[in-house]
Amino acid sequence: MKRKITLKQIAKELDVSISTVSKALRNSVEISEDTKQKVQAFAKLYNYRPNNIALSLKNRKTNTIGIIIPEIVHHFFSKVIRGVELVANKRGYNVIIGLSNESFSKEVINMEMLANGSIDGFILSISKETQQMQDYHHFNETMSQGMPIVMFDRVVSDIKCDKVIVDDFNGAKKAVEKLIQNNCKSIALITTKDYVSVGKLRTQGYIEALEDHKIMPQSSLMLKIDDQLDSEEHLDALEAEIEQLFKSNKEIDGVFAVNELYALSAMKVARKLGLDIPNDVQVIGFTDGVLSKHATPSLTTVSQHAQHMGERAADLLIDKLEREYDVEEEEFQTVIIATDLVERESTN
Amino acid sequence: MKRKITLKQIAKELDVSISTVSKALRNSVEISEDTKQKVQAFAKLYNYRPNNIALSLKNRKTNTIGIIIPEIVHHFFSKVIRGVELVANKRGYNVIIGLSNESFSKEVINMEMLANGSIDGFILSISKETQQMQDYHHFNETMSQGMPIVMFDRVVSDIKCDKVIVDDFNGAKKAVEKLIQNNCKSIALITTKDYVSVGKLRTQGYIEALEDHKIMPQSSLMLKIDDQLDSEEHLDALEAEIEQLFKSNKEIDGVFAVNELYALSAMKVARKLGLDIPNDVQVIGFTDGVLSKHATPSLTTVSQHAQHMGERAADLLIDKLEREYDVEEEEFQTVIIATDLVERESTN
DNA sequence: TTGTACGCGTTATCAA
DNA sequence: TTGATAACGCGTACAA
Numbered sequence: 001m002k003r004k005i006t007l008k009q010i011a012k013e014l015d016v017s018i019s020t021v022s023k024a025l026r027n028s029v030e031i032s033e034d035t036k037q038k039v040q041a042f043a044k045l046y047n048y049r050p051n052n053i054a055l056s057l058k059n060r061k062t063n064t065i066g067i068i069i070p071e072i073v074h075h076f077f078s079k080v081i082r083g084v085e086l087v088a089n090k091r092g093y094n095v096i097i098g099l100s101n102e103s104f105s106k107e108v109i110n111m112e113m114l115a116n117g118s119i120d121g122f123i124l125s126i127s128k129e130t131q132q133m134q135d136y137h138h139f140n141e142t143m144s145q146g147m148p149i150v151m152f153d154r155v156v157s158d159i160k161c162d163k164v165i166v167d168d169f170n171g172a173k174k175a176v177e178k179l180i181q182n183n184c185k186s187i188a189l190i191t192t193k194d195y196v197s198v199g200k201l202r203t204q205g206y207i208e209a210l211e212d213h214k215i216m217p218q219s220s221l222m223l224k225i226d227d228q229l230d231s232e233e234h235l236d237a238l239e240a241e242i243e244q245l246f247k248s249n250k251e252i253d254g255v256f257a258v259n260e261l262y263a264l265s266a267m268k269v270a271r272k273l274g275l276d277i278p279n280d281v282q283v284i285g286f287t288d289g290v291l292s293k294h295a296t297p298s299l300t301t302v303s304q305h306a307q308h309m310g311e312r313a314a315d316l317l318i319d320k321l322e323r324e325y326d327v328e329e330e331e332f333q334t335v336i337i338a339t340d341l342v343e344r345e346s347t348n
Numbered sequence: 349m350k351r352k353i354t355l356k357q358i359a360k361e362l363d364v365s366i367s368t369v370s371k372a373l374r375n376s377v378e379i380s381e382d383t384k385q386k387v388q389a390f391a392k393l394y395n396y397r398p399n400n401i402a403l404s405l406k407n408r409k410t411n412t413i414g415i416i417i418p419e420i421v422h423h424f425f426s427k428v429i430r431g432v433e434l435v436a437n438k439r440g441y442n443v444i445i446g447l448s449n450e451s452f453s454k455e456v457i458n459m460e461m462l463a464n465g466s467i468d469g470f471i472l473s474i475s476k477e478t479q480q481m482q483d484y485h486h487f488n489e490t491m492s493q494g495m496p497i498v499m500f501d502r503v504v505s506d507i508k509c510d511k512v513i514v515d516d517f518n519g520a521k522k523a524v525e526k527l528i529q530n531n532c533k534s535i536a537l538i539t540t541k542d543y544v545s546v547g548k549l550r551t552q553g554y555i556e557a558l559e560d561h562k563i564m565p566q567s568s569l570m571l572k573i574d575d576q577l578d579s580e581e582h583l584d585a586l587e588a589e590i591e592q593l594f595k596s597n598k599e600i601d602g603v604f605a606v607n608e609l610y611a612l613s614a615m616k617v618a619r620k621l622g623l624d625i626p627n628d629v630q631v632i633g634f635t636d637g638v639l640s641k642h643a644t645p646s647l648t649t650v651s652q653h654a655q656h657m658g659e660r661a662a663d664l665l666i667d668k669l670e671r672e673y674d675v676e677e678e679e680f681q682t683v684i685i686a687t688d689l690v691e692r693e694s695t696n
Numbered sequence: 697t698t699g700t701a702c703g704c705g706t707t708a709t710c711a712a
Numbered sequence: 713t714t715g716a717t718a719a720c721g722c723g724t725a726c727a728a
């Protein structure tokens with residue numbers, strides 16, 4: 001079991017100095033053709049590759065991006081990762097992942113671990129718990145140490161950094177307007193608690209769409225789901241809440257749900273109550289997932305272009321990493337990704 | 349914008365030597381209480397953390413695991429990653445990901461990139477193209493340089509390394525037996541081309557289950573789908589093939605599909621042809637996905653326990669990394685993960 | 697044309 | 713009790 005070969009070993013074998021080998025391999029004009037040939041042939045034979053770690057230490061640059069997400073078993077986040085990875089690899093970077101699992105402390109620990117030299121910058125979406133606690137010291141500390149951060153999707157406006165967000169507000173608004181156009185008179189909202197930034201924005205879009213059309217938003221039609229019910233294990237409880245919503249508001253003929261799971265659950269409950277989709281109730285969800293496409297009936301959704309978000313985030317970060325340090329002009333961008341309404345069978 | 353603080357800077361500030369600082373921070377008995385206090389207080393104030401890269405170089409160990417998968421936007425693989433990440437973090441390792449995107453060359457390039465010092469070992473599932481080409485030189489080269497590999501799910505028996513696989517054969521066999529028990533007389537198989545190792549094994553399970561029950565496997569009932577049709581864009585073509593299968597074999601009353609997508613497509617086509625599920629046709633799929641759970645009717649599947657696979661793979665790899673180099677006794681394990689049949693509405 | 701010395705940040709060994 | 717030195721692997725400025 002041989003170790004990876006180093007410059008030193010090549011130098012020793014060929015009886016030249018390390019720097020001669022180094023230069024020869026980089027095709028320096030300083031070195032004679034003869035030596036270059038010899039060295040290069042030997043290096044090729046032994047499949048020499050410079051050690052990344054040594055290069056990172058020397059250059060004080062790892063060419064690695066850290067990505068921290070709350071959850072990976074999730075189409076939205078895995079699509080974002082794919083986008084990041086695509087751009088990162090194209091531009092010569094690796095991607096290292098950390099999962100916060102929606103926990104504040106895991107988010108902090110993971111970031112600290114990676115920030116100690118393993119990576120050049122972060123791309124992240126903050127955990128629900130962090131949003132709830134509103135404790136952002138770890139982001140500020142990381143940036144104050146010269147490590148840039150790009151936030152995506154779940155961002156926090158207090159933090160000064162580059163951001164890539166979905167146009168949640170307008171996406172939601174357009175979705176609800178679609179329902180209104182389609183003659184829905186009583187449109188329910190199934191959303192998250194307000195501390196989830198994207199949930200809040202989508203809720204606002206829902207409200208504004210209604211108001212624009214002289215429809216009075218009614219709190220009885222707005223169901224705000226507790227996070228705890230998001231996980232697969234609590235599907236029943238989620239469905240029970242939605243069933244209650246339908247039963248208390250028999251006039252509901254349209255549903256806008258802020259994610260895929262809520263939308264599918266709504267359809268399931270509606271069917272169970274003998275309602276036909278889309279004839280009795282029309283449903284629109286919000287997401288990028290596969291569930292929508294393969295549901296029965298297939299679900300009309302607001303597409304977030306997750307992969308594109310990842311690509312933009314990666315470009316923003318790498319641009320910043322590679323920018324000549326002009327001045328400390330600290331200018332931060334917020335890229336807004338437009339949504340698309342993908343119409344399927346759950347609406348007319 | 350300050351950089352991360354180093355031992356050298358602390359030493360300079362406190363006017364002691366670097367090694368004194370280093371020892372003081374590690375609470376060495378060599379250092380006086382007085383100095384230790386001083387140094388530790390200062391380090392804490394400036395939030396000193398050792399540079400991972402420097403440690404990696406010194407220790408010739410990165411404490412990072414590389415994971416190469418064909419595709420991340422996929423429940424199975426993202427669950428495996430979650431399992432790997434869980435164990436890795438618990439044992440003090442980071443996880444860095446590379447996507448082969450089912451391409452041989454991307455797999456090779458990604459591995460080379462990571463193998464040059466960035467990681468201590470690989471956990472991977474080989475790309476379809478690699479399986480097709482049967483070119484495994486990159487795996488052997490990596491291992492000959494002392495970097496261990498753990499393969500999972502899509503493995504290749506020629507390669508000597510640790511492996512974690514699903515019991516594809518028995519999982520498939522049990523699924524088909526279930527259909528037989530449920531009185532299906534004409535069971536179709538929807539599978540991949542044979543070079544996909546798992547597809548082949550599941551096909552064999554199907555065949556053996558039939559033979560065990562004195563049913564003659566018929567090639568007309570076995571549909572082998574071309575990879576090209578796997579992507580979301582070619583759903584129509586996939587469905588057309590399946591429709592053809594049903595039309596040519598009107599007696600089909602059971603379907604075993606080797607993945608979730610094929611199973612769902614089969615259900616969709618069947619319904620389109622006026623067949624009721626499960627009364628006219630019963631369907632069983634193979635996978636861990638969310639699609640099965642949320643499909644209508646929900647799909648009976650063979651569960652692979654993806655997260656558990658990831659955990660086992662990570663443990664195998666880290667065990668090997670941390671084992672004292674006894675002898676070169678090169679013993680490799682193959683862990684077989686049992687499957688479970690999750691019964692839902694698509695079977696009686 | 698080749699080699700020496702230095703530094704990236706750290707720890708271990710040995711000397712003072 | 714403290715400090716100097718070497719080493720991990722590399723690239724480069726400078727000396728020979």
